[in-house]
Amino acid sequence: MSRIAAKFESLRAQGRKALIPYVTAGDPKPGITVSIMHAMVEAGADIIELGVPFSDPMADGPVIQRASERALVHHTSLRDVMAMVREFRTDNQGTPVVLMGYLNPIEVMGYEIFAAAAEEAGVDAALTVDIPPEEAGELLSALEKHGLNAIFLVAPTSIESRIETICKVASGFVYYVSLKGVTGASNLDLDAVKQKLDEIRKATDLPIGVGFGIKDAATAAAVSQVADAVVVGSALVNQVEALADTPDAIAPALAASLVEMRQAMDAIN
Amino acid sequence: MPTSNRETYFDQPDEHGHFGPYGGIFVAETLMEALQELRLNYEKYLQDETFLAELDADLTHYVGRPSPVYHAARWSRELGGAQIYLKREDLNHTGAHKVNNTIGQALLAKRMGKTRIIAETGAGQHGVATATVAARLGLECVVYMGAVDIVRQEANVYRMRLLGAEVRAVESGSKTLKDALNEAMRDWVTNIDDTFYIIGTVAGPHPYPAMVRDFQAIIGREARQQMPQQAGRLPDALVACVGGGSNAIGLFYPFLDDKEVAIYGVEAAGDGLETGNHAAPLCAGRPGVLHGNRTYLMEDDDGQIIETHSISAGLDYPGVGPEHAWLKDCGRAQYVAVTDNEALAAFHALTRIEGIIPALESSHALAYAAKLAPTMNKDQIILVNLSGRGDKDIHTVAALEGIEI
Numbered sequence: 001m002s003r004i005a006a007k008f009e010s011l012r013a014q015g016r017k018a019l020i021p022y023v024t025a026g027d028p029k030p031g032i033t034v035s036i037m038h039a040m041v042e043a044g045a046d047i048i049e050l051g052v053p054f055s056d057p058m059a060d061g062p063v064i065q066r067a068s069e070r071a072l073v074h075h076t077s078l079r080d081v082m083a084m085v086r087e088f089r090t091d092n093q094g095t096p097v098v099l100m101g102y103l104n105p106i107e108v109m110g111y112e113i114f115a116a117a118a119e120e121a122g123v124d125a126a127l128t129v130d131i132p133p134e135e136a137g138e139l140l141s142a143l144e145k146h147g148l149n150a151i152f153l154v155a156p157t158s159i160e161s162r163i164e165t166i167c168k169v170a171s172g173f174v175y176y177v178s179l180k181g182v183t184g185a186s187n188l189d190l191d192a193v194k195q196k197l198d199e200i201r202k203a204t205d206l207p208i209g210v211g212f213g214i215k216d217a218a219t220a221a222a223v224s225q226v227a228d229a230v231v232v233g234s235a236l237v238n239q240v241e242a243l244a245d246t247p248d249a250i251a252p253a254l255a256a257s258l259v260e261m262r263q264a265m266d267a268i269n
Numbered sequence: 270m271p272t273s274n275r276e277t278y279f280d281q282p283d284e285h286g287h288f289g290p291y292g293g294i295f296v297a298e299t300l301m302e303a304l305q306e307l308r309l310n311y312e313k314y315l316q317d318e319t320f321l322a323e324l325d326a327d328l329t330h331y332v333g334r335p336s337p338v339y340h341a342a343r344w345s346r347e348l349g350g351a352q353i354y355l356k357r358e359d360l361n362h363t364g365a366h367k368v369n370n371t372i373g374q375a376l377l378a379k380r381m382g383k384t385r386i387i388a389e390t391g392a393g394q395h396g397v398a399t400a401t402v403a404a405r406l407g408l409e410c411v412v413y414m415g416a417v418d419i420v421r422q423e424a425n426v427y428r429m430r431l432l433g434a435e436v437r438a439v440e441s442g443s444k445t446l447k448d449a450l451n452e453a454m455r456d457w458v459t460n461i462d463d464t465f466y467i468i469g470t471v472a473g474p475h476p477y478p479a480m481v482r483d484f485q486a487i488i489g490r491e492a493r494q495q496m497p498q499q500a501g502r503l504p505d506a507l508v509a510c511v512g513g514g515s516n517a518i519g520l521f522y523p524f525l526d527d528k529e530v531a532i533y534g535v536e537a538a539g540d541g542l543e544t545g546n547h548a549a550p551l552c553a554g555r556p557g558v559l560h561g562n563r564t565y566l567m568e569d570d571d572g573q574i575i576e577t578h579s580i581s582a583g584l585d586y587p588g589v590g591p592e593h594a595w596l597k598d599c600g601r602a603q604y605v606a607v608t609d610n611e612a613l614a615a616f617h618a619l620t621r622i623e624g625i626i627p628a629l630e631s632s633h634a635l636a637y638a639a640k641l642a643p644t645m646n647k648d649q650i651i652l653v654n655l656s657g658r659g660d661k662d663i664h665t666v667a668a669l670e671g672i673e674i
Contacts (some may be wrong), residue, residue, distance in 0.1 A: 055573040056447060056559060059297040064440050077571035103295060105572035130295045130558065134285060155299035157461060162301060192591040194388045205416060231385045 003096040003124045004149055004172040007046055008207045008228065017224040017265055018210055019044055021258055022100065022233035023136035024051035024067035026076025028244040030251030034087045036251045041095050049207070049231060052101030061181075063234040066241060076221040078114070082121040084237055089122035096124040098151055099171070103131045106139070108201045125149035125172045132268050133169045154200055156192070166206035173229060174200060175243050176210045188213035194226040214259075221249055221264035230265065232258075266269040271289040278525035278601055281592065285606050286562075289474075289598060291591035296561045298350040299458045305673060308476040310381050320376065327372050328487065331360045331405070334369075338495040338652070339442040340379060344622045349425045351645035353638055354500065355625070355655040356492050356520060365628065365657030366516040367398035370491060371467055373484035375402040378465035380454055389417055391446030391512070392583035392630065393425025395469030400434035406563020410434040413452040415445040425661055443576040446512075446586045450560055470513025471590030474561030478590050485519025492652060493523050500650055506531040508642060508653035510633040511551065511604065512584035514593045516656035525601060534593060537579035538606035548577035550589050551597050551604040564591045576651040580609035580665065581629035583657075611636040616666065628657035631664065 025033050053071035085097050096118050106114045145149050149172030178193050210223050211231030220230045242247045281288045315319040328334040337496050339672030343355045358366040386403045396412040403410035416438045442448040456465040457496050471478045509517035511534040524530045539547035548567040555564040567575050567587035579585045594604040615636035622625045638653045667674050
């Protein structure tokens with residue numbers, strides 16, 4: 001069983017929902033990322049989504065764009081990100097890590113080389129924003145060969161047949177993008193989210209995570225009532241940005257936010 | 270030069286938008302349905318007599334097509350080789366080839382019931398051409414433009430604003446065309462229900478590369494009729510500048526199966542390919558995935574897109590249309606590069622010798638033609654796509670000479 005499947009199974013047994021924080025690797029400087037990851041786990045994170053910086057993050061809003069830019073000042077590469085995961089794994093074998101990013105760094109490295117290196121580093125899954133299932137054949141084979149899950153996005157605009165196409169190739173969990181727009185946008189409509197999750201559940205037994213638009217403990221708790229996992233990104237990256245000049249303050253600040261979310265989610269479910 | 274044994278070059282892309290290994294659809298899921306809707310409408314209306322008649326009428330009466338082919342006899346004599354002919358896209362309404370495509374896409378937007386138009390622009394020519402058709406059709410128009418480009422193309426920014434478009438400065442990344450494209454994509458994802466994204470070049474996710482090519486192919490279709498009438502035969506060589514590559518593919522495409530016609534795409538070598546300060550992905554880059562398609566890119570070893578340099582804002586782009594990538598690999602077209610200085614010399618030469626001020630983009634094609642002509646006979650013919658006029662560039666050129674206008 002994959003680390004992600006095991007995590008969801010144990011959460012289900014406890015009647016809890018997964019909390020998945022996102023940070024961009026190398027933001028605001030590479031040396032700090034692993035300690036942030038550990039702090040997030042301690043604060044209640046179940047899975048970590050680690051952003052791979054990219055020069056042209058087309059699907060991200062300004063907050064995560066700037067995180068990429070800060071990380072790229074230090075030339076944080078895909079190899080560097082995998083090295084961070086390897087370091088994280090020396091003290092943590094249980095928390096799944098999902099690499100989230102864009103295709104080109106993987107394309108340039110080569111799918112097979114990437115998948116082998118990711119497996120070796122202790123990565124559990126890849127979420128590649130700009131590769132739809134139709135183009136993903138070779139990448140999927142490489143990921144599967146190395147025991148990595150392939151996380152795909154489902155959008156509010158995805159019609160039934162597309163949801164089926166996506167769910168056929170997805171593994172680990174399905175990531176529902178809760179609104180039309182880029183990361184960090186607002187206006188979460190919970191009823192619409194619930195309706196879409198019901199549609200997705202018809203196509204798959206995989207757990208469903210919901211992301212985009214989760215700002216605080218209250219929205220995290222609300223979303224956790226309808227989803228299996230809550231992904232929180234821009235709200236955390238905003239804090240990283242605010243504290244970029246005092247990097248030692250970042251991990252405690254993110255931990256404090258996650259503790260609030262964790263408590264709100266656990267209280268309501 | 271590698272040669273290909275293909276029977277035809279008209280069979281690309283495949284149904285998923287692949288030109289050989291290039292092209293395709295590489296976007297976030299939110300855009301997939303919109304691209305599907307666009308593809309179905311584009312395929313439908315490209316066969317629709319009423320749509321095509323309306324497009325034709327607009328191209329004739331609004332754009333001023335057909336654009337003439339002009340024999341640059343004096344310049345040809347001076348160069349002492351092949352006869353150079355110019356396809357005068359600079360004489361189109363709005364001053365460049367860009368309007369051929371924006372007219373087509375805007376008519377499509379109207380048919381699809383979209384009320385809001387967005388576009389990205391580099392030199393501002395595509396932005397102006399988009400703002401122009403949006404004004405004419407009464408559609409809301411937002412143009413994304415890199416903050417750096419806004420400074421170097423001030424006049425076009427004002428033109429767009431006069432036309433009623435909102436020009437939004439893009440401050441992320443290198444603040445040029447690629448970042449404007451990122452931002453336009455983000456807008457589209459957010460406003461997908463009422464918004465039509467008019468991409469200005471033959472890049473982006475399928476169906477854009479094929480659709481923009483089809484709208485621009487009017488250039489080559491006309492030229493293929495005009496050359497026999499005017500010069501007695503088809504040209505021996507075609508030359509066009511390549512940034513994203515829309516004017517080039519527009520000229521090249523109808524000639525692809527005329528295998529006796531050599532094809533040259535000219536990229537921007539900037540300060541010189543050896544300096545790294547250039548915008549020549551086909552000559553000095555390698556394949557990757559950006560802006561929705563797989564193609565040649567300017568990228569580093571980590572897969573990050575690197576900043577490009579060209580004197581011409583319209584060529585300052587790290588990618589290139591996937592069909593060009595494919596034509597390069599199969600050897601049907603050759604891709605070369607000329608430097609800023611070579612382009613500037615051609616800009617001045619055409620202006621002084623023929624009385625035509627060319628765009629700095631088109632000056633790259635002219636510069637290569639000036640190298641090629643002396644290697645050919647006097648009875649041979651080079652057809653250059655004069656893709657735009659240079660009025661927009663006079664500030665740039667003047668500044669280089671220390672003159673402030």
